[in-house]
Amino acid sequence: MITGKTNVFGIIGDPVEHSLSPGMHNAAFKELGMDNIYVPFQVKAEHLEDAILGAQSLGVKGFNVTIPHKTEVINYLDYLDIAAGLIGAVNTIEFGKNGAVGHNTDGIGAVMAIEEVTPVKNKKVVILGAGGASRAIAFQLLLSGVDNLVIANRTVEKAGELKTDLVEKLDHEVRVSGLDENLTQELSDTAILINTTPVGMYPNVDEKPVVTAEMMHPDMVVNDIVYNPLKTGLLNEADKAGAKSISGIKMLMYQGVEAFKIWTGIEPPVEIFQRALMNELD
Ligand code: ATR
Numbered sequence: 001m002i003t004g005k006t007n008v009f010g011i012i013g014d015p016v017e018h019s020l021s022p023g024m025h026n027a028a029f030k031e032l033g034m035d036n037i038y039v040p041f042q043v044k045a046e047h048l049e050d051a052i053l054g055a056q057s058l059g060v061k062g063f064n065v066t067i068p069h070k071t072e073v074i075n076y077l078d079y080l081d082i083a084a085g086l087i088g089a090v091n092t093i094e095f096g097k098n099g100a101v102g103h104n105t106d107g108i109g110a111v112m113a114i115e116e117v118t119p120v121k122n123k124k125v126v127i128l129g130a131g132g133a134s135r136a137i138a139f140q141l142l143l144s145g146v147d148n149l150v151i152a153n154r155t156v157e158k159a160g161e162l163k164t165d166l167v168e169k170l171d172h173e174v175r176v177s178g179l180d181e182n183l184t185q186e187l188s189d190t191a192i193l194i195n196t197t198p199v200g201m202y203p204n205v206d207e208k209p210v211v212t213a214e215m216m217h218p219d220m221v222v223n224d225i226v227y228n229p230l231k232t233g234l235l236n237e238a239d240k241a242g243a244k245s246i247s248g249i250k251m252l253m254y255q256g257v258e259a260f261k262i263w264t265g266i267e268p269p270v271e272i273f274q275r276a277l278m279n280e281l282d
Contacts, residue, residue, distance in 0.1 A: 007036040008059070009263060012051055012073075013066030016040040020280050021064050024256045027276035028268045036061075036264075043069065052076040056095055062263040063093040064256075070132065077102040086139045086169055089132060092259040103262055106133065107140025109255030110225065114192060117244055118221050121145035126186055128152050128179075128210050129196035130159040133225055137194060138162060142170045150186050152177040152210075154197075179210055187215045195224045200232040209234040216241035225251050230281070249277055 011021050017040065025038035043051045048069055053076070055063060065073050070089040074080065077090065078099030084090045090102035114120055125146050127134050130153040141149060149166075151174065153159035159176040166174045177183045187193065193216070199207050211234060216222065222238035227248035238245040253273045260268050 002037060003035070005035055007034075007061045008039065009036060009062045010039040010041050010055075010060065011064040011066060012041050012043040012048075012069060014042055014044055014068060016042050016066065019066065020252065020277055021256060023280045024253070024273045024276045025260060027279075028260055028272045031272050032266065032268065034264065045069070045072065048072055049076050052093075052100060056100065059095075061095055062259070063095075064259055065091050065093060074102060076100070083107060083136075083140060083143065086143075087136045089136060091136075091255065092262055094262050103259070104136055105255040105258035105262070106136040106251070107138075107143075108258050109253075110137045110194065110223065110251045111140050111144050112254035112258070113246055113250030114194075114221060114223055116250065117246060118192070120192065122147045123191040124148035124150075124189060125192040125194065126150045126152055126177075126183070126190045127194045127196060130155070130162045131196065134196040135162055135165075137196060137225075138166055138174075139170070142166060142172050142174075148173075148175075150175045150177055150190070152179060152183045152186070154179055183211070184215050187211065187220075188217070190220060193220055193222045195222075195226065195232075195234050198226065200224070200229075200234055201226045202228040205229055205233065207233065209237050211237065213237040213240035216243045218242035220244070221246065223251075224248050227252055228281070249274075249281070253277055 022038050029036040080102045084102045084104040087104045091106050092103040094101045151159040156178045163174045163176050220243040222243050223246040224232045224234045225248040226232050230247045235245040
């Protein structure tokens, strides 16, 4: 029951009606007996500042932030954590006595998903794509001790821009590649492959994956951050190659788990989040 004591959380974005986050967080609040509620709020770009100020006036405790506000929202926050500052994007806001604090749990969500299967420290990783998701994951991988990082992108210049920023901010070597023979070469000794491009995402499920089975090997771990479908064309290729595959649903789950920890200080059982996501995708 909602009372005067209920804590309000939410997600702001445009659109938000298909977000799976309300289901995850509300399931966790319910199962853990917490007097909290999580609501989706559609916020137009021109109303973003009002939304942040208004949330603080109303005593909202936390927000997730999704497309198209992840970068712009920084202008209206008081502090950023290390990852959010480096990435230059926020997906979680904590409202408290110290003002509005921005966090980014997207990168750590991907790393936790991979670390269910294998540690990332000292590994060679290839990331496909150089957009916002790639950026969050690339920074977090280097923060988590990845030794050898390659950003492979259709537009090599865009990968180069991300590389420059990574090298400047973290002083760690990064290489770039096109989606060509050079990528095939790089993949031959790669431990972890992460796809951040939308290739294979519903409704384009039959689109040819950027990397196919012949370019993989059985010791490789392949993570597609696309979660619809759960088994993408890329992950089917991983199966063919005898590689381990990780669905994008795990990154979605762990970014939510990390946001929940920031807001409540409680480590929630991940099974609650997983079950809620599976129910929603049914
Ligand atoms: P997000 O912010 O969600 O990560 P984005 O910024 O739109 O998404 O980035 C999408 C990435 O997927 C880009 O790196 C894009 O490559 P380009 O920089 O060359 O545009 C990549 N991408 C999108 N469609 C692709 C396709 N059909 N084949 C290969 N790469 C693709």
